[in-house]
Amino acid sequence: xxKYRALAVKTGFWKPGENYLNRITAAIKTKVDDGDFLVIxxxxxxxxxxxxxxxxxxxxxxNAKLLSRLWMRVAWGYFLxxxxxxxxxxxxxxxxYPLETGSxxxxxxxxxxxxxxxxxxxxxxxIDGSNLPYSYVSLPLSDASEVAEKIQRHxxxxxxxxxxxxxxxxxxxxxFSNFHFTPRPxxxxxxxxxxxxxxxxxxxxxxxxxxxxPLAVAGCRLQATEALKIANIADRVRGPGSGATVWDMxxxxxxxVTDVSWEMLARLEHRPIVLVRLKxx
Numbered sequence: 001x002x003k004y005r006a007l008a009v010k011t012g013f014w015k016p017g018e019n020y021l022n023r024i025t026a027a028i029k030t031k032v033d034d035g036d037f038l039v040i041x042x043x044x045x046x047x048x049x050x051x052x053x054x055x056x057x058x059x060x061x062x063n064a065k066l067l068s069r070l071w072m073r074v075a076w077g078y079f080l081x082x083x084x085x086x087x088x089x090x091x092x093x094x095x096x097y098p099l100e101t102g103s104x105x106x107x108x109x110x111x112x113x114x115x116x117x118x119x120x121x122x123x124x125x126x127i128d129g130s131n132l133p134y135s136y137v138s139l140p141l142s143d144a145s146e147v148a149e150k151i152q153r154h155x156x157x158x159x160x161x162x163x164x165x166x167x168x169x170x171x172x173x174x175x176f177s178n179f180h181f182t183p184r185p186x187x188x189x190x191x192x193x194x195x196x197x198x199x200x201x202x203x204x205x206x207x208x209x210x211x212x213x214p215l216a217v218a219g220c221r222l223q224a225t226e227a228l229k230i231a232n233i234a235d236r237v238r239g240p241g242s243g244a245t246v247w248d249m250x251x252x253x254x255x256x257v258t259d260v261s262w263e264m265l266a267r268l269e270h271r272p273i274v275l276v277r278l279k280x281x
Contacts, residue, residue: 008271020048039234044272056135060103068102084204116196148218164220174203190224234274
């Protein structure tokens, strides 16, 4: 069995407009070596690229309001959450799902991810509000492979190191035997996209092995099984940042969800980069 060791690299919080390429090379220049896997959070890149949206400006439709009031509070709060073995705290939060801000969020999900994805209880189609302030959410990268290649070339040109770049999302991929599937759109080759909340429910209900989802690989040939292993190692080492969900993030600062500020997030340690390296026997 291949064994790895990993190092989470602190960089501070990436705001919109950040030069993420320079932030990456500055953070790893004394730590990286040839052959390392450079695992990077998709959300950090999306934020730096300005792929974020302010949900406070969104006008929810009737469908979005129904999703918030009935689907989230009742279906997820009392039935699907139990089926998926959610903890009591998360079930309680879903039963009190915020109607106004929740409806706006569901409207964004309907517009950017579609109906099937909007039925998820969170991170619909890769849309996520954790580790972001106020009413902002991040949108998934549409060109993750191109971004990974750009990072790999920049590291080689700037630091002279040949690394394998892996862009990952914390949304889960589930594995049954050697078959990998995920509700997260546009995963890397070898992981099958199965849209809709049923994919999530199947994975959780049957307690299938789950890992963070690799979206793109550049600089090496990597099979999906090994990429999932590396992504999972990186996820464990990195930690949840400000919180695993927007509720956890707000609870950490003891403020309402929409009152978390840029300054609050900047005070925390952020580790969007993890270096994963083969162990030397």
